[in-house]
Amino acid sequence: GAGSGVLSGPVVYAHRGASAYAPENTLDSIDLAMQLGFAWVENDVQRTSDGELVVIHDDTLARTTDVEQKFPDRKPWRVKDFTAAEIARLDAGSWFAQEYAGARVPTLRAYLDRVRRNQQRLLLEIKKPELYPGIEAQTLKVLGEAGWLDERHVAQRLVVQSFSADSVRLVHQLRPDLVTAFLGTPKAAELPEYARFADRINPWHTTISAEWVRAVHGLRGAHGRAMEVDTWIVDDPATARKVRDMGVDGIITNAPDVVQQAVDGF
Numbered sequence: 001g002a003g004s005g006v007l008s009g010p011v012v013y014a015h016r017g018a019s020a021y022a023p024e025n026t027l028d029s030i031d032l033a034m035q036l037g038f039a040w041v042e043n044d045v046q047r048t049s050d051g052e053l054v055v056i057h058d059d060t061l062a063r064t065t066d067v068e069q070k071f072p073d074r075k076p077w078r079v080k081d082f083t084a085a086e087i088a089r090l091d092a093g094s095w096f097a098q099e100y101a102g103a104r105v106p107t108l109r110a111y112l113d114r115v116r117r118n119q120q121r122l123l124l125e126i127k128k129p130e131l132y133p134g135i136e137a138q139t140l141k142v143l144g145e146a147g148w149l150d151e152r153h154v155a156q157r158l159v160v161q162s163f164s165a166d167s168v169r170l171v172h173q174l175r176p177d178l179v180t181a182f183l184g185t186p187k188a189a190e191l192p193e194y195a196r197f198a199d200r201i202n203p204w205h206t207t208i209s210a211e212w213v214r215a216v217h218g219l220r221g222a223h224g225r226a227m228e229v230d231t232w233i234v235d236d237p238a239t240a241r242k243v244r245d246m247g248v249d250g251i252i253t254n255a256p257d258v259v260q261q262a263v264d265g266f
């Protein structure tokens with residue numbers, strides 16, 4: 001499929017941005033991915049208590065911000081219990097390195113604007129949708145308001161993925177033109193069910209084999225093309241070459257430069 005094959009090798013996605021080198025899911029991490037030459041960035045979308053979509057991986061703010069210092073009495077610091085204004089005050093960079101002090105948890109709107117300005121492409125994950133009823137339609141609304149859905153080529157610059165099959169199915173039903181991916185490793189016999197609403201299957205790298213990748217490639221996905229596989233999280237050269245040789249179409253990595261160099265070699 002597009003971007004795959006012997007000559008070009010797998011597409012390399014910068015997971016949470018270039019998150020080995022800059023704080024994950026910040027504008028700094030996507031800017032760095034761009035500077036390193038990577039078009040595709042992955043992120044995680046959740047929702048604040050007052051209904052703003054924000055880009056953060058964990059369902060609490062503790063690991064990747066200074067929330068414990070700024071709001072010591074708000075344990076366990078759930079994203080969904082804080083307002084957008086409160087989250088905007090947090091430092092999302094210092095935990096990673098002092099040079100990133102002052103980085104913020106981006107709103108999805110700000111994040112989309114930056115990805116677009118950088119002329120990058122987005123693998124958008126709807127994270128823990130069971131915590132955020134209606135987040136699928138809301139994400140599509142924000143994408144629309146940011147101008148992403150008018151784009152003639154939206155299908156080449158956006159993939160929406162989730163570990164929740166229900167969420168992926170809903171996104172497909174709401175916007176049948178979008179490319180979707182299911183995060184997981186369905187058994188071969190179950191793949192045809194996923195092919196009804198997904199174009200791609202994105203498994204953890206330890207769970208796959210060349211045979212399984214062939215089984216996915218043998219199916220036609222939601223848009224009638226052979227289904228593709230993007231695997232995660234591969235940060236070392238040996239594993240990158242191993243999954244490349246299994247025939248994956250994409251590798252989602254914190255260290256895109258390392259993986260690109262590995263898959264370009266022999």
Ligand code: G3P
Binds near residue numbers: 015042044057183252
């Ligand atoms: O893009 C795949 C990967 O991000 C899924 O796992 O926990 O990093 O969101 P996680």
Ligand code: CA
Binds near residue numbers: 042043044125
């Ligand atoms: Ca993710």
